[in-house]
Amino acid sequence: MSDQSYSEGLTTRILHADRRAGAEHGAVHKPMHSSSQYAFEDAQSLTAVFQGQPGFSYARQGTPTTAWLERKLTLMENAQGSVVFSTGMAALAALFTTLLKAGDHVVASQNIFGNTNSLFGTLRQLGVEVTLVDATDARNLEAALQDNTRLLFVETIANPGTQVADLIKIGELAKAHQLLYVVDSTLTTPWLLQGRDINASLVVHSLSKHIAGQAQALGGVVIDTGCFDWEAYDNILPTYRQGNPAQWGLTQIRKKGLRDMGATLAAEPAHRISLGAETMALRxxxxxxxxxxxxxxxxxxxxxxxxxxxxxxxxxxxxxxxxxxxxxxxxxxxxxxxxxxxxxxxxxxxxxxxxxxxxxxxxxxxxxxxxxxxxxxxxxxxxxxxxxxxxxxxxxxxxxxxxxxxxxxxxxxx
Structure with a gap:
């Protein structure tokens, strides 16, 4: 079979990703970088990183270890980019608080994780309206839309009732109204469902669960599928409306959620999660x-x-x-x-x-x-x-x- 007609499976790509990216000394796994600070050969290189050029300055905003995990997660979702966080709830909190402002409106599934429901209570205190509906029928979300609606949020499979949201039609609804469509896919993982297939704008995973496995590491991630037009989203701050518009959303999430709020994933759990992902499909x-x-x-x-x-x-x-x-x-x-x-x-x-x-x-x-x-x-x-x-x-x-x-x-x- 020719290379043009053949695409490797998810597990094959994960298993060989480190080696193919050129892990040091021929290793089959990328090493763990635990340093919290990074030195530069000259002042020009230092200032370039602070002004948006690729590189590492301080571990709160990322390390080579978390950066590689982000690349692997992006590969798993066949997506555009990722930002990892210390926990799944940190990922959700960063997403909501950096992309929403007082006066905005969210329509979400009523069948959601208890802590996410509690987080919505915090958003209400900050001036964000939240309407909860039965997401097994997209018509319920459509009926709840308002002029100030900015974001739709659902879980792929509800916890613990196992209701399955009307994922495809909600994606169509979001596209028709130019709304952010955020999907928590923790219970399905990229093995069962990829966000692009339902037109999700952003996909959230608690990495602590199936992707890491074995209950040895906490982590979370926000993944940009590439399906959303960030130029049309008013809540992107002027500071981050620079360069490639496809990166605006994740840049704002990273800067505000990691640099300002400090919800940083440390190198050791990031390394554990990266290794655990290799056996995700088997488990x-x-x-x-x-x-x-x-x-x-x-x-x-x-x-x-x-x-x-x-x-x-x-x-x-x-x-x-x-x-x-x-x-x-x-x-x-x-x-x-x-x-x-x-x-x-x-x-x-x-x-x-x-x-x-x-x-x-x-x-x-x-x-x-x-x-x-x-x-x-x-x-x-x-x-x-x-x-x-x-x-x-x-x-x-x-x-x-x-x-x-x-x-x-x-x-x-x-």
Whole structure:
């Protein structure tokens, strides 16, 4: 097959990216640079970096290690550029606070991560309007648009209800109205979905989850897909309206989010994330298969009232998820046990699954969502999101399938 007709797969490109970029001394991995400051041969070179030329001056704005991770993440999303941050929430906070101003309006999914919902509360205090709607139908977002709407925000798969947003039609809506379309793709990763395919403007990942794996590093990223015209976006400051317009958005996010706010990813976790990305597809494939098997078992178990997993035919967005994600449905599921069972007792009987908060680990993790990560929301908001007191969230790992099924079955039956 000729080079013109052949494109390497995602994992092949990630595995060989360091070596092909010329890692020092023939190494197959780029080294970790831990220095917080960088020296220059002459004053002209120093001033050039401060005035926008490529280079490193102080680690708060980036290091060779974070720069290489950014290039790898851009490659994974087939995108235009990336900026990494200390956590996924830092990435979201930097994006919203640097690209929005008082008086702007955001339309977002009502089925979002609890901390993101809390962040929207902070934005409201800063004068940004936020309207939450059911994002499984793009018409709900269209109905909520106002003259001051600047940004649409959704998660690809909601946590913990697993609702799948109307991603393609929301992208069409954003394009028609010249709105920023921001997608949190943490639960799908570039392996299941790339932002360009749904016309997303910016894609956010919590790198702490599937991309890094193994729960050993925190990190986040904002990725520019190249689908948005930054010249048409009024909130880009005059200082950053220089050079290539395609870079304006990320430049403002980097300068304000890293230089001014200091939400910097350190070299060591950046290096761990870069290495972890190499096995992302392998871990996800195994986790998705395990999640499907566990969801199917739970759906017919007499102690279970309902199961939410996009891979099940009973899921409201099953067909959409199949089209978007190519027949894999992620590793997150949730299930509601019947009222006669005690949620905490069931969790306490698990022997393999770990009682912990996190997602995308190699180990299976469980928690009672209403009593933990969504406790601050209160019962009214939880009811709106469909989070009952007996709902258990499961992030499925890569254990042997039969061991996992036996563990949940025993916990429900004893």
């Amino acid at each position: 996800l494939a195994r986790g998705c298969d395990n999640a499907m098997a566990l969801a199917q078992m739970l759906e017919v178990h007499p102690g279970v009232q309902s199961v939410a997993y996009p891979g099940l035919a009973s899921h409201a967005q099953h067909e959409r998820a199949t089209t978007l994600f190519g027949g894999r449905y992620g590793t997150l599921l949730s299930f509601v046990i019947k009222p006669e069972l005690d949620c905490l007792d069931v969790l306490n009987r698990l022997k393999i699954a770990i009682l912990a908060t996190h997602l995308g680990d190699t180990r299976t993790l469980c928690l009672p969502a209403a009593l933990t990560i969504y406790h601050e929301m209160g019962p009214a908001m939880r009811a709106q999101m469909g989070i009952s007191d007996n709902l258990i969230r499961v992030s499925v790992g890569i254990e042997d399938e039969q061991d996992l099924l036996r563990d949940f079955s025993n916990a429900l039956e004893n």
